Amino acid sequence: MSILRMLNSLPAFWIILSIPAILLIRGYWTGDIIAMDMLHPTGEFSARFLIVALMITPLSVMFGVRRWTGWLMKRRRSLGLAAFGYAILHLLFYIIDMEALKPILAEFWAPGIWTGWAALLVFVPLAMTSNNVSMRRLKRGWKRLQRLAYIAALLTLAHWLLIHDGLGGALAHFIPLFLLEILRVIITYARRNNMTKQQDSLQTE
């Protein structure tokens, strides 16, 4: 029983989130993967964790307070921070692959490149305030600030679509989130409508 609880703990979840990074870095270390080929998997895992983190709110809206939505909610910060961590790895291997500042600057304004830098820039305040102290200090502003995650997601999607040959991978990752967000808006709107109708009928009675 205690082993199950340990496996279900946050530290265990962090270990799970870091397994892809450990395997990738080991591959790079042993020479199986060159820096250039580290870019796609590190970027993809960053996008994946960001998408999963963003899916949690619409799922909670759709299904309400359940054990599994609570389980996910408790892991949302870990997922967001993992997305940032993989983005940093992505940047690190980009620098290793490019080798020098000059070629990095030469391609900076290519649409597929600056969108990546912009996504990372938006990620920084998100990651820096992903802790309880910041939550307390920023009060209501914290939620507003964290909504930047949607901007980060859009920039990540643009970066992926523009830098990669073929749209399939990026769309396969982002369409589920997109559909969940649409459902969330519909459900929220329908509930609000229902509520005002109920209030109206109460008033006429």
Add this chain to the structure above:
Amino acid sequence: MKYSAFAVATAVVFASAGLSAPALATGKMSCEAGPQSGWKTRAELEASLVEQGWTIKKSKVDGGCYEVYGTTPEGDRVEAYFHPVSLEKLLVSRRGEILFRKK
């Protein structure tokens, strides 16, 4: 109502999983170069490029052409396409920006 939302969510996940079709050729360049037995080797191409001052990260076949990732003698980090028989330079691009295209 709750079940229908769940059904929709499940359908969404499966439908999107089906979308990830593998991309074999990128479509950026294609070469009609006949059977591979008539091709020069990638090692030959790489050797001649290195001699011209390129540094090479990796090379592969794309669209029937040789595709090379590396740095040109001018110091541009690019991806470039070469004809596998003549080893002629066909296209050089940097993150989508065309730096050279054979006329």
